[in-house]
Amino acid sequence: MQDREIIQEFLVESAENLERLDREMVELERRPQDTELLGSIFRTIHTVKGTCGFLGFSRLGAVTHAAESILGELRSGRMLLDADLTSLILDSVDGIRRMLSAIETGEDEGPVFEQSLLERLHAAFDQKPQPAVETAAPKAAVKAATPETTAPAIEAPKAAPVADNEEAPSPHKESALADTTLRVDVNLLDRLMNLVGELVLTRNQVLQYNAAREDGALNAISQRLNLITSELQERVMKTRMQPIQVVWNKLPRLVRDLANTLHKEIALDLQGSETELDRTVIEAIRDPLVHMVRNSCDHGIEAPEERARRGKPACGNLTLRAFHEGGQVHIEIADDGAGMDPARLRAKAVERGLITPARAEEISDRAAFNLVFLPGFSTAAAVTSISGRGVGMDVLRTNIERIGGAVDLSSAPGRGTTVHVRIPLTLAIIPGLLVKAGGERFVIPQLNLHELIRLEGDALRTRIEYVHSTPVFRSRDALLPLIDLNKVLRLPALRNPEEASIAIVQAENRRFGLVVDAICDTQEIVVKPLGQQLKELNCYAGATIMGDGRVALILDVPGVAQRSGILAAGESSAREAAGGETGTGEGGERHSLLLCRAGRFARLAIPLARVARLEKISRNLIEQTAEGDVVQYRGTVLPLVPLAGMFGGGSGEDAELLQVVVVGTGGATAGLVVDEIVDIVDERATCLRASQSPGLLGSGVVAGKVTAFLDLDAVAGQAGFAGETSIARLREALLGEVPVEVPA
Amino acid sequence: MSETGAAMTGQCATFYVAGRFLGVDVLEVQEVLREQRLTSVPLAPEVVEGLLNLRGEIVPALNMRRLLDLPPREGESLPLSVVVRTGHGAVSLQVDEIGDVVEVDAAAFEEPPRNMDAKLRSMLRGVQKLRDRLLLVLDIPRTVNVGGA
Numbered sequence: 001m002q003d004r005e006i007i008q009e010f011l012v013e014s015a016e017n018l019e020r021l022d023r024e025m026v027e028l029e030r031r032p033q034d035t036e037l038l039g040s041i042f043r044t045i046h047t048v049k050g051t052c053g054f055l056g057f058s059r060l061g062a063v064t065h066a067a068e069s070i071l072g073e074l075r076s077g078r079m080l081l082d083a084d085l086t087s088l089i090l091d092s093v094d095g096i097r098r099m100l101s102a103i104e105t106g107e108d109e110g111p112v113f114e115q116s117l118l119e120r121l122h123a124a125f126d127q128k129p130q131p132a133v134e135t136a137a138p139k140a141a142v143k144a145a146t147p148e149t150t151a152p153a154i155e156a157p158k159a160a161p162v163a164d165n166e167e168a169p170s171p172h173k174e175s176a177l178a179d180t181t182l183r184v185d186v187n188l189l190d191r192l193m194n195l196v197g198e199l200v201l202t203r204n205q206v207l208q209y210n211a212a213r214e215d216g217a218l219n220a221i222s223q224r225l226n227l228i229t230s231e232l233q234e235r236v237m238k239t240r241m242q243p244i245q246v247v248w249n250k251l252p253r254l255v256r257d258l259a260n261t262l263h264k265e266i267a268l269d270l271q272g273s274e275t276e277l278d279r280t281v282i283e284a285i286r287d288p289l290v291h292m293v294r295n296s297c298d299h300g301i302e303a304p305e306e307r308a309r310r311g312k313p314a315c316g317n318l319t320l321r322a323f324h325e326g327g328q329v330h331i332e333i334a335d336d337g338a339g340m341d342p343a344r345l346r347a348k349a350v351e352r353g354l355i356t357p358a359r360a361e362e363i364s365d366r367a368a369f370n371l372v373f374l375p376g377f378s379t380a381a382a383v384t385s386i387s388g389r390g391v392g393m394d395v396l397r398t399n400i401e402r403i404g405g406a407v408d409l410s411s412a413p414g415r416g417t418t419v420h421v422r423i424p425l426t427l428a429i430i431p432g433l434l435v436k437a438g439g440e441r442f443v444i445p446q447l448n449l450h451e452l453i454r455l456e457g458d459a460l461r462t463r464i465e466y467v468h469s470t471p472v473f474r475s476r477d478a479l480l481p482l483i484d485l486n487k488v489l490r491l492p493a494l495r496n497p498e499e500a501s502i503a504i505v506q507a508e509n510r511r512f513g514l515v516v517d518a519i520c521d522t523q524e525i526v527v528k529p530l531g532q533q534l535k536e537l538n539c540y541a542g543a544t545i546m547g548d549g550r551v552a553l554i555l556d557v558p559g560v561a562q563r564s565g566i567l568a569a570g571e572s573s574a575r576e577a578a579g580g581e582t583g584t585g586e587g588g589e590r591h592s593l594l595l596c597r598a599g600r601f602a603r604l605a606i607p608l609a610r611v612a613r614l615e616k617i618s619r620n621l622i623e624q625t626a627e628g629d630v631v632q633y634r635g636t637v638l639p640l641v642p643l644a645g646m647f648g649g650g651s652g653e654d655a656e657l658l659q660v661v662v663v664g665t666g667g668a669t670a671g672l673v674v675d676e677i678v679d680i681v682d683e684r685a686t687c688l689r690a691s692q693s694p695g696l697l698g699s700g701v702v703a704g705k706v707t708a709f710l711d712l713d714a715v716a717g718q719a720g721f722a723g724e725t726s727i728a729r730l731r732e733a734l735l736g737e738v739p740v741e742v743p744a
Numbered sequence: 745m746s747e748t749g750a751a752m753t754g755q756c757a758t759f760y761v762a763g764r765f766l767g768v769d770v771l772e773v774q775e776v777l778r779e780q781r782l783t784s785v786p787l788a789p790e791v792v793e794g795l796l797n798l799r800g801e802i803v804p805a806l807n808m809r810r811l812l813d814l815p816p817r818e819g820e821s822l823p824l825s826v827v828v829r830t831g832h833g834a835v836s837l838q839v840d841e842i843g844d845v846v847e848v849d850a851a852a853f854e855e856p857p858r859n860m861d862a863k864l865r866s867m868l869r870g871v872q873k874l875r876d877r878l879l880l881v882l883d884i885p886r887t888v889n890v891g892g893a
Contacts, residue, residue, distance in 0.1 A: 193800075194799070490786055491786055528802045530785075530795075532888075
């Protein structure tokens with residue numbers, strides 16, 4: 001079809017026009033007498049209609065024609081705009097949009113479902129005096145009022161006035177702009193960006209070459225090349241920037257519709273809509289933004305009666321503010337609605353089993369507000385069709401964090417809620433840390449990076465410990481599993497055994513250490529996609545081109561974690577959100593567990609956080625005290641608790657070496673004698689069941705197998721070794737202040 | 745392109761891989777590169793030799809010998825790179841040697857024999873009967889679809 005190109009152009013143009021139309025219609029509802037605005041709307045519809053006729057889309061033509069007729073009546077003053085009519089015209093815009101997308105995907109104008117729309121339009125057109133009667137209700141006596149008798153003030157819209165803003169476009173300004181702008185294919189811009197990147201590399205080579213010789217002319221030329229290249233790079237980057245208005249254009253319409261549905265009055269104020277972002281970021285924040293606006297309208301702003309009762313104006317305010325600060329884009333979504341009560345959030349989180357009561361007491365109000373981002377949290381008393389089931393906020397946070405942003409929430413009960421989002425300017429260029437492994441270079445996105453650690457000599461031997469054969473690193477209070485990048489990627493080990501470079505990284509709330517050959521420096525890198533041949537590999541986020549022109553792979557930290565078993569395969573935040581079992585602490589629905597075999601339990605789980613060391617202790621080192629067996633261990637006396645004996649069943653009585661798990665309970669340590677260390681896992685526990693057995697918390701399914709959870713404190717009590725209080729008394733009585741520590 | 749061996753007319757850029765005489769439609773060839781520095785991709789499918797930087801575009805390089813189940817290259821000679829355009833960006837085919845551009849016409853074009861290896865057969869558009877030998881014409885979308893189908 002040779003018209004295809006023309007149709008494509010028509011589609012693109014119409015989509016833009018319709019977007020403007022949404023905004024203008026809402027505006028018009030507020031200022032129905034603005035003839036210039038009405039004229040602009042009329043022209044837009046007229047243009048679509050005209051092109052339809054030209055391209056032979058008769059059904060689309062019919063709808064636009066009907067809409068145009070009504071607009072024509074409005075323009076000539078024979079009809080007056082009210083909320084119903086506005087909704088009807090907006091519905092027509094939606095209908096036109098549906099038909100356009102049908103044209104885009106198929107060849108036709110879509111199904112006949114627009115027939116009812118057409119009928120409604122015709123009906124509205126036929127009863128043109130009717131709106132006047134309705135809106136003139138106060139003057140009940142006037143039966144067949146002519147439009148002229150109705151003062152415009154009467155049909156001031158019931159809902160959703162939109163704050164007048166700097167970007168309220170006058171048609172004149174836009175047409176002037178149209179002369180100086182040009183539509184350019186995004187792919188072309190991306191290609192330009194690539195070429196500029198390549199030019200920068202070539203420039204660098206020229207500069208290097210120049211530095212090696214003393215040639216005045218060459219020097220001058222390369223300086224000029226340098227300047228021009230830098231400027232070109234900057235300008236090309238700018239071509240990919242779009243104002244946030246691109247996303248915000250949709251919001252007045254959205255808020256208006258929501259206000260109507262919810263029977264609320266909401267004024268929307270958009271500030272800083274000219275703030276520019278890279279187009280990739282614009283795409284990424286579109287949905288989260290809409291989601292947050294929905295939330296504010298639905299849960300934030302109260303119904304007019306409720307607001308009146310609280311002494312607030314009936315019309316709620318929703319303010320969106322965007323601005324640049326510190327190399328990031330900040331977006332604030334603030335409403336003056338009901339706000340949130342931190343005490344209620346705490347109670348809710350405890351009720352949902354998302355945090356423990358003790359933890360709820362500890363956290364600050366600020367942290368309490370951010371509980372709403374936990375999977376499975378919802379404060380909406382009723383599930384509404386507007387903002388779903390409250391599983392949204394965690395997904396929202398995940399989406400924002402995925403593009404390297406952060407989201408924060410603050411609220412004052414009765415006064416409103418503010419969501420603060422920070423996002424990077426661009427996704428195409430990210431800061432990353434360059435590391436080496438197996439002779440290759442890799443980039444770790446700064447976003448995933450926590451800290452860098454370098455160990456040499458003695459520190460290497462003492463600070464890297466082993467849980468069974470799995471290396472772990474003690475970082476402050478936490479035991480972090482270590483992953484050898486060379487092993488994960490099956491690269492040759494070229495490492496100096498006397499030193500280790502560890503990048504502590506984080507993926508989906510889970511921290512671990514990535515051991516690499518060498519840590520180089522931090523760079524701003526340009527992210528490029530990998531070809532389709534490599535899309536199956538989840539351990540790379542893309543590739544980039546280094547200063548020497550070679551390609552380096554960008555590591556996908558969650559992918560690497562998955563590949564090495566730190567994160568379960570296929571795990572996603574969405575799936576986590578669906579789960580509802582208990583956890584401890586924020587985001588603590590997964591556990592690092594040490595699994596061991598003892599007595600009749602093939603799988604007994606001990607929280608890794610409480611495990612200090614794993615030791616093999618010779619049986620003949622055991623000494624007896626009144627409380628039971630002990631060994632002298634790193635300058636302290638370590639009580640031994642034979643789990644096999646405690647839980648019954650077979651035990652490794654005959655083994656010469658005892659496998660001991662050194663755990664901290666309260667202020668003391670104890671050695672749990674187990675038969676075998678089975679594994680260390682980082683897993684969600686499901687199908688939890690409480691247990692009546694002494695020494696056990698309960699059981700659950702961990703990594704596909706039923707596993708018993710050891711109650712360390714109960715075991716400590718049962719075994720009779722000293723807990724915190726008794727040891728404190730013992731200390732007081734006998735020794736004074738001798739510190740009893742977990743041996744390191 | 746659902747059927748293998750759709751007849752083609754036009755010109756083929758030709759090259760050799762372990763003695764096999766192969767060709768691709770010249771319209772699909774972007775360029776031929778001599779020297780390339782590849783970055784290997786750990787854990788990638790075997791046929792992906794690495795990634796190369798082609799003026800800012802990151803292009804996967806496919807080892808044609810591995811792709812066609814042929815023995816690895818011996819000696820010092822470095823492979824040449826035939827960069828082809830695909831629906832998913834450019835892809836470099838690592839070949840032994842570059843041949844001439846050959847005229848292909850439908851009359852002398854036949855579909856690959858039915859009894860050949862199914863995987864290899866799916867990569868061929870067909871066979872061009874030249875005067876002294878056979879030219880195996882590659883179906884680029886299927887050839888570069890590594891790990892896909």
